[in-house]
Amino acid sequence: MDRTPQSALVHTWTFFRQWLKNPRGVAAISPSSRQLARQMMSELPNGARRVVELGGGTGVFTRALLDHGISPRDLLVLELNEELHQHLQRHFPQVQVACADARDLGAVARQHGFDESSPADAVVSGLGLLSMPRPTQQAILAAAFDCLQPEGRFVQFTYGPANPVNREVLDDLDLVARRGSFTWWNVPPATVYVYSRRVSRAIRPRSMR
Template identity: 80%
Template structure:
């Protein structure tokens, strides 16, 4: 069995320290597992080149996105916690990393070159949407889809089997949801959900007799 290296141990300790300070703001007691990261990457669109990550944490998904082939300049990471933000800046000096609230994504993305002329193909989220008020869920998802191409995806993980986004929020934004995968090899066990815009198919008119 391979033991975690010094950088992994440092990331885990940094994450756990932030959880001790703010257990409601940091949803888990340890960083996400590599198994969960692989499952999140598997749900990216095949042609995904530009990606936004919400809630970078210690960089598990950030590293997975880089390993997946996303160029550092084409990756924007938002992390609201200042200590975790500084950890990410030191670990990924070539990646665009902002200390910002996900509800303010449209402004941040515009300032970082992810505006209407260069939208993202996917948003990967480690935010604790399940514990958020519905108005915050709606604000974050609305901002995310404002920064995505028309067929872009929002890939989210949550603890437990329940959809973390309320049905009324999905309906108000005209979004579909799909439960993609589940892993026990995470602390706590996690489920991956994928959200996308609903596209209505054109209905051919009936022929007149």
């Protein structure tokens, strides 16, 4: 992928044009920063080999994942926007890129070899979960953890300091959230959150009658 200033301008303009067309569907007005990408990569499990990316955009995280050592054949990127999907295919021809809704990740992952015998180690998300209704959040998180190995992680960024995932969604899916790093050098500033399965859960005491 070309990393010249001219290329960066092309990616930014491509992203901004999609934001103008659909501000609610595209969560930001510009692509994520390289600093945010590095912070997202730092939250991958040690030795992560197979990764799914949700909301590939112009490929900032895609490039960071490849630079991190993820093989193109072990990377699956989902992007619902058709123009951004075509952009990703042009710039990352060896990566598996699907034009699909993240809620359909289960079926898409199986089609691309991310099944029970070869699950993902991590899901990296650039989706605007904060603005999504609870049922959509739950559908996406459930689909993501269905294609993750037991110790797999869901790495998400959000604008501002608040956890973007509804507390009831975390409880229903038996997940725990951990707040990671925060960067001012993103437009807007962003926080990284990491979600994983709850290893053990306290037993609630029964009420005495």
